[in-house]
Structures are given as C-alpha cells and as structure tokens.
Amino acid sequence: MRHTRKGLVVAALGAAIVLAACSTDGSVDPSANPDTGTEQPAETQASGEWFDQAVYDEQFEQRSATFEGDPETPWLQYIDGEMTDTAEWATDEPMRACFANASISNPWRQTGFITMQQQAEALTESGVLASMEVRDAGDDDNTQIADIDYFISQGDCDAFIISPNSTAALTPAVERACETGRPVIVFDRGVDTDCATSFIHPIGGYAWGIDTAEFLIDNLDEGSNIVALRILPGVDVLEHRWAAAEKLLTEAGMNVEDHFTGADPTEIKSIITDALSAGDVDGIWMDAGDGAVAAIEAFEDAGAELPVITGEDEMSFLRAWQERDITALGPVYSNFQWRTPLLALEMIANGEPVPTEWVLPQVPVTEDDRDALIEANEGMPDGHYARFGGEDLPGFPDAWQNR
C-alpha cells in the first residue's frame, strides 16, 4: 500500500515538472513592461523579444553622431537635442544631493561609484555640493523604492540622483521624486517616464552589439562558430547588446550559440570546454568583460587556437589581450557617465540648461589605443575600467587603486 502511494507521488511530481516545463516555455516576459516610455518604446513584449528596430536604427546613427563639447572631457559631451530649463533651481547655496544607487555588485559599478565619490569631493571643495547621501539597494527593486521614498519623506534633499535597478518597477518612485519639484537626474538604466530633469546614459546596448558584431564579422569567415557568453537574462542594457549582435551575426551567416554564465568563471570555462569538445570555436562574444580571462584560459587549457573575441574595457581583459596579442575588441559602456550626474547638478545650480536626454559618447577600445590605455591605467586593479574618466579628480590614482 505504502509502495503504491509513493509511486504515485513520484509519478505526479514527474508530471508536474513536465507540465511546468511546457507551460513556462516562451511565455517569460522579461520586463513586464507594457507601457514603455521614451527610452525603450514599443518593444515587442508579447513575444518576449528585446529587439526594437527604431531604437536600433537610432543608436546605429548615434555611433557616428557629432557630440557637442570638448572631446577631452567626454563625460560632458552630448548629442544636440532638447534641453531642460533649470533656471528655477539656480542657487549659490551648496546643494544636498541624495543618490539612490541600484548596487555596486559588479566591477563596472564599483569603478563608477569611486569616480562619482571623487567627483562629489571635488564639487564639495568648490562649494557646489554640501553633501551626497548614498543609499545602496543591493540589486533589489523594493529596497530602492524604499530608499527613494525615504529620501522624499526625509525632505532633506535638494536634488535626487537615481541609478535605477530596473525599468518598470522604479518608474513610480522616480515619478514621486519628480513630484517634489526638485531636480531629478536618472542615469545608466532608464525608467518609463520623461519627468526627470535629465536622463544620462551612453549611446546604449544596441550600439555595443553593433560594434562587436561588425568586428567579429570583419575578422571571421562566413559560417564561423561563435559562442556568446551572457551574464544573465532580463536586464535591458545587456539584452539590447545581444539583441543587436545576434541579429547581425545571424544575418552574416555565422553559427551562434549563446549561454548564460552568471559571470561565474567556472561556468564560463565549462561552457567553452564543452563547445571545444564538440568542435572548433572561432569567435567569442561577451556582453561584459567580466570573465573574459576565464574564457581565454579555457582555450589555452584545451590547447585550442585562441578565438577572435570581444570583451570590454575592463583592465583584466585589456591586459590578457595585450599579453597574448589576440584579435580582439574592447567595447565600452562608458564608465565616466558616473561623473556626469553631479556635473549636471553643478550646471543646474548655475541655472544652465541641461540636455533632457543626455547621450554620452561610447567609443570601443581598439588594438590601436589599447596599449596607451593600459599604460595610462598602470597599477589599477583588474576590475578597473580603462575609460573611467577620473584622471583629473582628487584622489587619483589611489582612490581607484585601493578599493
């Protein structure tokens, strides 16, 4: 009797798992974001796709656009467009800035956050800032919503800076911050509202995907095998990179397979080793440089020829690239954007207009400028980003070296 029941339970569990497998397949809505705003209009939500032709075309153009301002200070450059009038907030008093940060859980955010703190120090010295209070949401939407509401109710903020954890979930909180009538600056990931004084970001994920895919297509023959290593699904900035690259690579007749790695180097090595045991791998595409070294090592451990690879402007990747002299490209999601929100506050305090959508340049690292960048960043840890843009800030280079 007991045996039969146990058998039934096992069978039922098996059936439940199979059913779950069928019912969730393909119905995962990555953003749950039906009402898109200006930054990510009309993604084909229903099919769970991240590709958007209009935004793709826009970013394709922006890669060769003319940027206003001095190329020596790319963090202040922008593409000419609509400006927000800030005269109402002009002040001589030092401002209390409140920064709701999504997290510092990857080296890119850690590097940027150091740059931001050093920029805050510079602006405190020059009397623009009184203080910058920071709350770190630890990659959690709810925590960040609470952080923003705390800033609003505390009433102690002259300006809000928000680096949203995710698009849809943070939109209402950003709108509440806007309703206080004080300046709100959003940067990095976007939200579905145009209420912010300025939304600061580099060109974007599609541009990254286009740059990297074109590089692989230029350096590989048609029909080459490319393994794409992606950190995780569902994050717009990462999904857009892959959406654009996948489109171009497939159109160019490449054999691509993509894997999620969680940026875990053991996972990356296993994936590459498996792929190499099944056949040649000619190219590696990565949606972030974190883990590129593990990918390269996997080829070395297997005694295979090194692939054409696209990583990032992270030092570990640039150094591995230089040591081995592989055919590579270091796409960039401009890290210096972490300075820009505070510099925008300075402009606001001066009553100067700021770009409503502030599009920063985003220039990949090529073999030609690789060595100069490595030299300029000598002594920086592996998790540092070459185009961090903080060389002129107080505390350079110690603040970035001793993290």
Next chain:
Amino acid sequence: MTAVAVQPSLGRRFVAGLGTPSGAVFLLLVALLVAVVVANPNFADPNQLVRFLARTAPIAIAAIGQFFVIVSGEFDLSMGAVIATQVVIAGNVIGQDEAMILPGIALMLLVGVVVGVVNGLLTTVAKVPSFIVTLGMMLALYGFVRFLTGGAATGNPVDSFREIGRGLLLDTIPYPVIMLIVVGAAAWALMRAPYGQTLLAVGDNPVTARLSGTRTVVVKTSAFVLSALAATVAGILLVGYAGVHPSIGQGYEFQAITAVVLGGAVLGGGRGWVLSAAAGAISLELLFTLLNIAGIDATWRPTVQGAIIIAAVALGGVAWRAARKPSAPAAAARAEDPDPAPPSKTTTPPITTTTGEQ
C-alpha cells in the same frame, strides 16, 4: 552493504551491490558516459575525459565532504559559502605574492576547521537543527564575502598557486584529478575504519549510539569539519581553475546534496557509500553535459536537479528496502511496521554490520 548470516560469494555480492541505490549510481554513470560519447564522439578522447574529470573534481570532493555529514544524519548547507569564502581569501591573502601561498593555504584550512567546529558544536551541543545552523553559517559567510568583494570579481591569486587547479602532472594528469583520487581513497579508508562505522551508527540511530558509549558530539562535529575541509579543497581547486569571483561555489551545497542522494545515501543518515557520492557528482555533471549537447538551456539545471533530488530520495527509500528484503531476516516484521520511517531507523541495532559501508 547488507551483511547476512551466510557470506555470499564475491560475484553475488557485486551483483547485489549494483542492485542497491548506492551501487546503481555506477551503472547510471556508465550509461550517461555512453550517452555523452554517442552524442559527441570527441568526448571519448582520453584527453577530453581527463579534462572533464578535472573539472568535476571540485564538486565530487564537495560531495564526499557532504556525504560524511548526511550519513551522520545532518545537512551542511554552508559548503558553497565556504568555497566562496576560501576563493576570496585566496585572492586577498595570497594575491600576487608567492611567499604567501603556504601561509594562505594554512589560513584557509584553519578557516575550514573553525567553520566545521562551529557548525558541529551548534548542532550537537546547542541542539540547533543542522539545517538552520548551516543555513545561518551560509548567510554569515556570504555576507563576509560581499563585504570583502562588494559582490564583484577581484584580482586573481598568483599563477603558481593557481596551478593546483589548472596544471598537469607530467603534462598528462591534471592535479585536480590526483586530488580527487587522494581524497576519494582517504574517504574510503575512513569509512572502512572504526570511525566510519561509528559515523553510520550515529546517523542510523543516535540514541542507541549514545547509549552504547559513542561520543556523538565528537563524531558529528568531525563530520562537519570534514565537510568544511572538503569545501576548502574544492575552493582551492576552483580558484586555480577559474580565478576569483564571489559567485564561485554558489549552489555547490545543493549540487553536493543531490550528488550524495543520487549516490544512494539515505537522507536522515545511517546508510550510503562514500564513493557513490563522488560517482553521483560525476553523473550529475555528465547529465548536465548531455543536456548541454542536447541544446537544453542551462537555465533548466535547477529544475533537473530538483527533480533528481526528489526522485532519488523517493525511489531510494523504496529501493533500499527492496534490496534488503531477500536477505534481511526481520523483513516480514518490518513490513508490518506502521512507522513510516525506513525500517532500519527503528529496529536495527546500531553497531551491527547491516548498515555498513562497503
């Protein structure tokens, strides 16, 4: 295995052994290996096989460590966090300084022992369920790792240290494979020794074991120490293999538990073979490789793992009983036993060989 009054021939014992869950995992391993080779003939290349074994060594070693805890009737959920901690310690303490390799390894082993002792004492002396103790330990250690790293990769330790996880002995056998063989042999010997019998007895029936003079506190605590040390060795291998990243080791505790259960060990303790745990780990990795070749997303792995845990525990209980039936004299009496626990839990005296490690 099921020792009976009359000792059967070696051949019959072998066949009977394959009929138990702990023996069947070896059949499963062979079947999966054949399936992988059929799907990807390159895999049969000895170089590939050895490299696969090297990659599997850390999880197999972790499974061996977890086996000691499970067979003593407890859980160790802190393994993955111990691995992450050791990886981060290696990156921070050893860094680029070769002179720090030995002190670094010593520190890592010490941390392993301390974690194991704390887990063990809280479980045995403070009588907090090990599920909670090691869960708390896991969170505490992950917090520590986050504090040290901010959740992102930091610099790798010096290459000569990483050779332990990356290098080859005489250009043929990877060090991790050697490490796995050494750890496996030591664990096998330990389970054959009186210590192993005592451990099984404690897991089988702690009350009887205590009444018959076993120091359960020492025995169980040492099982936790062995588990934490296994995690430490796995961490050393992983930091060599892959480098420093706080996500390394994440999920290893469940993978290790799955491997142990797949290897036929009974949750709740008292029964299982240690080498079957290692075989379970390798089978699990083979299964993932097979799924990968079949083009199934890696995102499904947790689902597969969850299904295996449940199925293995459910079937394992049935199969152990079935395997014991023909030889166990008390089988008829046990069949009437209204207690839903496995029969051995209530009726088998602890020190008999019925629950022995083979």
